[in-house]
Amino acid sequence: MPKNAMVCLRCGHRALQWLGRCPDCAAWDPFVEEPPIVAKNPKGPAKAGVTMLIGSVDPEPCQRIGTGLAELDRVLGGGLVRGSVVLIAGEPGVGKSTLLLQAAAGVEELGRGVLLVCGEESVEQVAARARRLGAPRRITLTPETEVGAIVPLMHGTDVVLVDSVQSLRASDSAGEPGSISQVRQCAAALTEAARDTGTALVLVGHITKDGSIAGPRALEHLVDVVVTFEGDRAHHLRTVRGIKNRYGATGELGVFQMGPSGLSEVPDASRFFLAERHKDAAGSAVGCIIEGRRCLALEIQALVMPCKPPAVPRRVAQGLESARVGVAMAVLQQHCRIQVADYDVYASVAGGLRAAEPGIDLPLCLALASSRRNEPIPAGVAAVGEVGLAGELRSVPGLPARVKELFRLGFATVIAPGVQGNNGAGDMGETKGAKVVGATSLGQALGILSRLGH
Ligand code: TYD
Ligand code: MG
Numbered sequence: 001m002p003k004n005a006m007v008c009l010r011c012g013h014r015a016l017q018w019l020g021r022c023p024d025c026a027a028w029d030p031f032v033e034e035p036p037i038v039a040k041n042p043k044g045p046a047k048a049g050v051t052m053l054i055g056s057v058d059p060e061p062c063q064r065i066g067t068g069l070a071e072l073d074r075v076l077g078g079g080l081v082r083g084s085v086v087l088i089a090g091e092p093g094v095g096k097s098t099l100l101l102q103a104a105a106g107v108e109e110l111g112r113g114v115l116l117v118c119g120e121e122s123v124e125q126v127a128a129r130a131r132r133l134g135a136p137r138r139i140t141l142t143p144e145t146e147v148g149a150i151v152p153l154m155h156g157t158d159v160v161l162v163d164s165v166q167s168l169r170a171s172d173s174a175g176e177p178g179s180i181s182q183v184r185q186c187a188a189a190l191t192e193a194a195r196d197t198g199t200a201l202v203l204v205g206h207i208t209k210d211g212s213i214a215g216p217r218a219l220e221h222l223v224d225v226v227v228t229f230e231g232d233r234a235h236h237l238r239t240v241r242g243i244k245n246r247y248g249a250t251g252e253l254g255v256f257q258m259g260p261s262g263l264s265e266v267p268d269a270s271r272f273f274l275a276e277r278h279k280d281a282a283g284s285a286v287g288c289i290i291e292g293r294r295c296l297a298l299e300i301q302a303l304v305m306p307c308k309p310p311a312v313p314r315r316v317a318q319g320l321e322s323a324r325v326g327v328a329m330a331v332l333q334q335h336c337r338i339q340v341a342d343y344d345v346y347a348s349v350a351g352g353l354r355a356a357e358p359g360i361d362l363p364l365c366l367a368l369a370s371s372r373r374n375e376p377i378p379a380g381v382a383a384v385g386e387v388g389l390a391g392e393l394r395s396v397p398g399l400p401a402r403v404k405e406l407f408r409l410g411f412a413t414v415i416a417p418g419v420q421g422n423n424g425a426g427d428m429g430e431t432k433g434a435k436v437v438g439a440t441s442l443g444q445a446l447g448i449l450s451r452l453g454h
Helices: 070-076 096-109 123-133 147-154 180-197 269-274 322-335 358-373 399-408 442-453
Strands: 006-008 031-033 085-090 114-118 140-142 159-163 200-206 225-230 237-245 253-259 262-265 284-291 294-306 315-318 343-349 381-383 413-417 435-439
Touching: 070 225, 070 237, 070 253, 085 096, 085 180, 096 114, 096 123, 096 159, 096 200, 096 262, 114 123, 114 147, 123 140, 147 159, 147 180, 159 180, 180 200, 253 269, 269 294, 284 358, 284 399, 294 358, 294 399, 315 322, 322 343, 322 358, 322 442, 343 358, 358 381, 358 413, 358 442, 381 442, 399 413, 413 442, 435 442
Parallel strands: 085 200, 085 225, 114 140, 114 159, 159 200, 284 381, 315 343, 381 413, 413 435
Antiparallel strands: 006 031, 225 237, 237 253, 253 262, 284 294, 294 343
16 A cells, blocks of 8 residues: 555546546556655644634735736736746647746736746747747746756746746656656645745646646646636637636636737637628527626537438537537427437537537527528527527526627627516616517527528
8 A cells, every 4th residue: 555645647636545547537557656745834834723713814915916918817817916826737839838928028018027937948949939929028037947946036036937847857856857746846846935935926737638648637736726728729719717716716718819929819709709700601600608707709600411321420519518519409309390310410619619508508509400491590690598408498697798798799689598578687788679589498499580580
């Protein structure tokens, strides 16, 4: 029996004993003994036996440092917090180094001291990129990757950005750089130094598509904030998502666009996602999701084509959960008599966004039905709502906000869960010419759509 817990190299799952297969990610033989973290108590030795009333504790207001990137700052809860650690996890090539450099430039321009640890690329490569992106020349760089050499540099520096945590080395820990023991030890040592010095620390961590490289997953419990940086290399869209935040809400989404001069922010993401929509194409429906505190309008596209036996019908979902697409097809088939079972079905969120919430059920079903019947959805009509297994429409949180966003974008009719002909959801900012049409079932929603089309 090992002295330390065992940890899965693939997903960071911890077990008390060696297991042949990880119960979390189902990888075979991924367990290694978890190296102990040699770190002091970050808050210093606590006095034994002290208790206090929660109301008597004065909460420390956290001091924020802006990165100059409003989309990133919002996901962080208002900027970087002194003495805290942020982990930015993303696949190689998504643009993490670019984001870090632009954040360094923003911090510097706001008059704060910033240090960029260049572990992945040489300082010359980073400097060349900085010139190309027009970043200020006063950003301090270091090629040091030994943690013992980086810690003293943190004193007196407001923000330290490390690219990447997998490139760091701790001489007092076993293993190669990037191994789980090295990554954990380096992150723990830098975290402790950040707490001591009040420096805001940002660590970049690589993950692969299945999240399998040791590192970021094993660091999540150690750091204060975890954000993922995502994007398909074939698309310009890049998103920052908060998945853990000790200093703010999670679930916030920041939207960027990658272009020849680096990342640019997309403040009106709804218009961005609808920009290339073909209004009169069959199989296109507009919906609205809530990400954090923001409503985002998006286009759901579907293509339903006959599949000749003996071929097995294909189902392809991009940016949507495949189970959700399966349920939408089953409900259309069973409750609305729209035959889709023997058809190839492709469904996606236009623009490369990932949408995983029940509010897109209704636009997804309408897009599938529209493609199957080859009847475009009338321009100016959008839809919001969850579709239940009985074909009923179910309400979704934040309906008034979603409807307002769709009205702002010029949609005149929004089909939403409610009593038919009456929205039943209070004030949704209806104006002259713009209205919410309530429906209680998917069948009713389809009926409303065909009446609107004639
Ligand atoms: P990079 O920041 O190096 O990614 P990561 O650190 O996550 O591996 O950027 C990767 C890609 O971004 C690269 O393939 C080229 C593209 N890119 C642009 O399109 N425009 C730019 O201005 C920059 C700097 C990069
Ligand atoms: Mg990089």
